Amino acid sequence: MKKYSISLSDKIQQSSTKVFELCKNDKNEFDNFFNIIEKEGTHFGYLSAALRILQDTSNNNNLRGSNKIRLLDTIGNCKLYEVKKDILRIYFFKDENGRIIVTGGKKNDQDKDISRVKKIIKDYLNEQ
Amino acid sequence: MSNKNLEKVLNQPMYWVEEINGLIYNALLNYKKENKIKSNTELAKVLGISKSRVSQIINDNEVNYSLEKLFEICFKINVFPKLIFQNKIDAFNTILDNNSNLTFELNQFSNEFEIDNNNKCKIIPLNPNSQLDLVLSQ
Numbered sequence: 309m310k311k312y313s314i315s316l317s318d319k320i321q322q323s324s325t326k327v328f329e330l331c332k333n334d335k336n337e338f339d340n341f342f343n344i345i346e347k348e349g350t351h352f353g354y355l356s357a358a359l360r361i362l363q364d365t366s367n368n369n370n371l372r373g374s375n376k377i378r379l380l381d382t383i384g385n386c387k388l389y390e391v392k393k394d395i396l397r398i399y400f401f402k403d404e405n406g407r408i409i410v411t412g413g414k415k416n417d418q419d420k421d422i423s424r425v426k427k428i429i430k431d432y433l434n435e436q
Numbered sequence: 437m438s439n440k441n442l443e444k445v446l447n448q449p450m451y452w453v454e455e456i457n458g459l460i461y462n463a464l465l466n467y468k469k470e471n472k473i474k475s476n477t478e479l480a481k482v483l484g485i486s487k488s489r490v491s492q493i494i495n496d497n498e499v500n501y502s503l504e505k506l507f508e509i510c511f512k513i514n515v516f517p518k519l520i521f522q523n524k525i526d527a528f529n530t531i532l533d534n535n536s537n538l539t540f541e542l543n544q545f546s547n548e549f550e551i552d553n554n555n556k557c558k559i560i561p562l563n564p565n566s567q568l569d570l571v572l573s574q
Binding site (some may be wrong): 320321371376 | 451455
């Protein structure tokens with residue numbers, strides 16, 4: 309059985325390009341991050357704004373060239389992106405299904421998170 | 437699919453502020469393109485605001501203006517702002533209808549499966565009338 313699966317994101321309004329969340333062994337890391345930030349409270353507004361940015365860029369190429377979305381790397385035939393809002397980050401990649409959110413993170417953990425996300429994507433691609 | 441997370445997000449003011457940020461960003465870029473304005477300095481002159489403010493909108497994608505100032509900028513780039521107040525429940529139900537439809541369309545198979553004596557694993561379609569049938573061997 310495969311380790312990875314994707315589920316349609318329940319945190320944004322879906323539009324022309326679908327947005328999914330990546331699960332590994334049925335565990336959704338982004339969902340976990342979402343719950344933590346929501347519980348903490350202070351930065352939940354920023355996370356909601358970051359989700360809005362992701363939603364808008366998935367809809368007819370709005371926010372083209374915005375610094376709030378940054379191309380981090382290309383892994384195989386997938387491009388890894390980072391959405392930025394204040395201290396919060398959302399990491400996602402594009403494949404033939406649409407946009408797949410891997411996880412979220414905070415600015416201070418950026419390097420560590422990006423390194424880990426790249427490994428996850430490579431692992432996911434190897435499984436396909 | 438649970439609706440609670442989306443509801444939480446939609447009830448954040450910053451979610452809607454970000455909509456405005458995005459709208460004005462797109463409008464400014466369109467204006468630059470249509471009027472062949474190449475630099476932010478030139479755009480700042482047209483808008484009657486400082487170059488640093490233009491950079492804040494274009495580069496940082498943050499508007500951070502009073503409504504009145506925002507509307508002044510809109511007029512200068514030949515757009516009228518239009519703010520609509522929509523009943524929350526109606527709006528939310530419309531969004532959920534769209535998202536629900538997509539969920540049904542894409543997630544055709546449940547997470548459940550049956551294993552027969554030959555150790556073949558069959559994934560159960562959510563729609564019993566579906567002709568799609570996945571059989572995997574363990």
